[in-house]
Amino acid sequence: MNYLVAVFPDRIMAEEAYTALEKKDIKSTILGRGYKSADEFGLIDPKEQAKKQAKFMSYWLVPFGFFAGFAFNLITGINTFSWAGEVGNRLIGGLLGAGSGALGAIFVGGGVGLVVGGGDALPYRNRLDAGKYIVVVEGVDSAKRETTRILRQLEPENIQGYAAE
Structure with a gap:
Protein backbone atom coordinates (compact mmCIF):
# COMPACT_ATOMS: atom_id res chain seq x y z
CA MET A 1 0.00 0.00 0.00
CA ASN A 2 1.25 3.48 -0.83
CA TYR A 3 0.70 6.58 1.27
CA LEU A 4 0.83 10.25 0.42
CA VAL A 5 1.18 12.55 3.43
CA ALA A 6 0.61 16.31 3.29
CA VAL A 7 1.03 18.72 6.21
CA PHE A 8 -1.19 21.80 6.40
CA PRO A 9 -0.85 24.74 8.78
CA ASP A 10 -4.50 24.90 9.80
CA ARG A 11 -7.79 23.06 9.87
CA ILE A 12 -9.38 25.02 7.02
CA MET A 13 -6.62 24.10 4.57
CA ALA A 14 -6.77 20.45 5.61
CA GLU A 15 -10.54 20.35 5.15
CA GLU A 16 -10.20 22.03 1.77
CA ALA A 17 -7.71 19.34 0.70
CA TYR A 18 -9.98 16.60 2.03
CA THR A 19 -12.96 18.03 0.11
CA ALA A 20 -10.96 18.40 -3.13
CA LEU A 21 -9.81 14.79 -2.88
CA GLU A 22 -13.33 13.60 -2.01
CA LYS A 23 -14.70 15.24 -5.18
CA LYS A 24 -12.33 13.05 -7.21
CA ASP A 25 -13.38 9.91 -5.24
CA ILE A 26 -9.99 9.69 -3.51
CA LYS A 27 -10.25 8.48 0.07
CA SER A 28 -8.18 10.37 2.61
CA THR A 29 -7.89 10.86 6.35
CA ILE A 30 -7.29 14.01 8.38
CA LEU A 31 -5.09 13.84 11.47
CA GLY A 32 -5.15 16.63 14.03
CA ARG A 33 -7.29 18.22 16.72
CA GLY A 34 -10.92 17.23 16.23
CA TYR A 35 -9.98 14.42 13.86
CA LYS A 36 -7.99 11.21 14.20
CA SER A 37 -5.00 11.26 16.50
CA ALA A 38 -1.59 9.85 15.61
CA ASP A 39 -2.28 6.80 17.82
CA GLU A 40 -5.68 6.16 16.26
CA PHE A 41 -4.17 6.30 12.79
CA GLY A 42 -1.27 4.04 13.76
CA LEU A 43 1.78 6.31 13.75
CA ILE A 44 4.39 4.52 15.85
CA ASP A 45 5.36 6.16 19.12
CA GLY A 117 11.92 2.93 16.02
CA GLY A 118 9.91 5.93 14.91
CA GLY A 119 11.10 6.51 11.38
CA ASP A 120 9.23 9.53 10.06
CA ALA A 121 6.46 9.17 12.63
CA LEU A 122 8.18 11.42 15.17
CA PRO A 123 8.33 14.54 12.94
CA TYR A 124 4.66 14.06 12.06
CA ARG A 125 3.75 13.63 15.74
CA ASN A 126 5.65 16.83 16.51
CA ARG A 127 3.73 18.69 13.81
CA LEU A 128 0.43 17.42 15.19
CA ASP A 129 1.52 18.56 18.67
CA ALA A 130 2.28 21.99 17.19
CA GLY A 131 -1.37 22.29 16.06
CA LYS A 132 -0.91 21.44 12.40
CA TYR A 133 -3.08 19.05 10.39
CA ILE A 134 -2.04 16.12 8.25
CA VAL A 135 -3.94 14.68 5.30
CA VAL A 136 -3.06 11.06 4.54
CA VAL A 137 -4.10 9.40 1.29
CA GLU A 138 -3.90 5.62 1.07
CA GLY A 139 -3.98 4.24 -2.41
CA VAL A 140 -2.31 2.77 -5.43
CA ASP A 141 0.27 4.29 -7.78
CA SER A 142 -2.20 5.14 -10.54
CA ALA A 143 -3.97 7.77 -8.41
CA LYS A 144 -0.75 9.13 -6.92
CA ARG A 145 -0.08 11.68 -9.67
CA GLU A 146 -3.56 13.13 -9.58
CA THR A 147 -3.55 13.20 -5.79
CA THR A 148 -0.17 14.95 -5.74
CA ARG A 149 -1.39 17.52 -8.26
CA ILE A 150 -4.51 18.28 -6.19
CA LEU A 151 -2.56 18.61 -2.95
CA ARG A 152 0.21 20.77 -4.49
CA GLN A 153 -2.40 23.28 -5.67
CA LEU A 154 -3.31 23.86 -2.02
CA GLU A 155 0.36 24.54 -1.13
CA PRO A 156 0.95 22.26 1.86
CA GLU A 157 3.94 22.84 4.13
CA ASN A 158 5.24 19.40 3.25
CA ILE A 159 4.19 16.55 0.99
CA GLN A 160 5.80 13.12 1.12
CA GLY A 161 5.07 9.74 -0.46
CA TYR A 162 5.70 6.40 1.23
CA ALA A 163 5.54 2.79 0.06
CA ALA A 164 4.42 0.47 2.85
CA GLU A 165 6.06 -2.93 2.97
Missing part, protein backbone atom coordinates in the same frame (compact mmCIF):
# COMPACT_ATOMS: atom_id res chain seq x y z
CA PRO A 46 9.18 5.94 19.30
CA LYS A 47 9.14 5.83 23.10
CA GLU A 48 6.93 2.74 23.06
CA GLN A 49 9.18 1.13 20.47
CA ALA A 50 12.21 1.86 22.65
CA LYS A 51 10.54 0.21 25.64
CA LYS A 52 9.67 -2.87 23.60
CA GLN A 53 13.19 -3.13 22.22
CA ALA A 54 14.78 -2.76 25.67
CA LYS A 55 12.45 -5.39 27.13
CA PHE A 56 13.19 -7.77 24.26
CA MET A 57 16.94 -7.36 24.68
CA SER A 58 16.74 -7.87 28.45
CA TYR A 59 15.34 -11.38 27.92
CA TRP A 60 18.71 -12.58 26.68
CA LEU A 61 21.16 -9.97 28.02
CA VAL A 62 20.31 -10.40 31.73
CA PRO A 63 20.79 -14.21 31.83
CA PHE A 64 23.88 -13.93 29.61
CA GLY A 65 25.27 -11.25 31.93
CA PHE A 66 24.61 -13.43 34.97
CA PHE A 67 26.46 -16.40 33.51
CA ALA A 68 29.29 -14.19 32.21
CA GLY A 69 29.73 -12.59 35.65
CA PHE A 70 29.60 -15.96 37.36
CA ALA A 71 32.12 -17.45 34.91
CA PHE A 72 34.43 -14.44 35.20
CA ASN A 73 34.51 -14.82 38.99
CA LEU A 74 35.00 -18.58 38.65
CA ILE A 75 37.92 -18.18 36.22
CA THR A 76 39.69 -15.33 38.01
CA GLY A 77 38.96 -16.46 41.57
CA ILE A 78 38.54 -12.85 42.73
CA ASN A 79 37.57 -12.72 46.40
CA THR A 80 35.94 -9.27 46.50
CA PHE A 81 33.74 -9.88 49.53
CA SER A 82 35.51 -12.09 52.06
CA TRP A 83 32.36 -12.41 54.17
CA ALA A 84 30.46 -14.03 51.25
CA GLY A 85 32.77 -16.96 50.74
CA GLU A 86 33.70 -18.64 47.48
CA VAL A 87 30.15 -19.47 46.29
CA GLY A 88 28.79 -16.12 47.49
CA ASN A 89 31.42 -14.20 45.50
CA ARG A 90 30.51 -16.13 42.38
CA LEU A 91 26.81 -15.38 42.90
CA ILE A 92 27.57 -11.70 43.51
CA GLY A 93 29.64 -11.70 40.29
CA GLY A 94 26.68 -13.24 38.50
CA LEU A 95 24.30 -10.61 39.93
CA LEU A 96 26.64 -7.81 38.90
CA GLY A 97 26.84 -9.35 35.42
CA ALA A 98 23.03 -9.54 35.28
CA GLY A 99 22.88 -5.87 36.30
CA SER A 100 25.28 -5.02 33.52
CA GLY A 101 23.11 -6.95 31.08
CA ALA A 102 20.05 -5.01 32.25
CA LEU A 103 21.86 -1.70 31.77
CA GLY A 104 22.96 -2.81 28.32
CA ALA A 105 19.36 -3.65 27.42
CA ILE A 106 18.17 -0.25 28.62
CA PHE A 107 20.86 1.84 26.94
CA VAL A 108 21.39 -0.11 23.75
CA GLY A 109 17.87 -1.47 23.28
CA GLY A 110 16.15 1.72 24.36
CA GLY A 111 18.57 3.96 22.51
CA VAL A 112 18.27 2.02 19.27
CA GLY A 113 14.49 1.92 19.58
CA LEU A 114 14.39 5.67 20.16
CA VAL A 115 16.64 6.42 17.19
CA VAL A 116 15.25 4.03 14.57
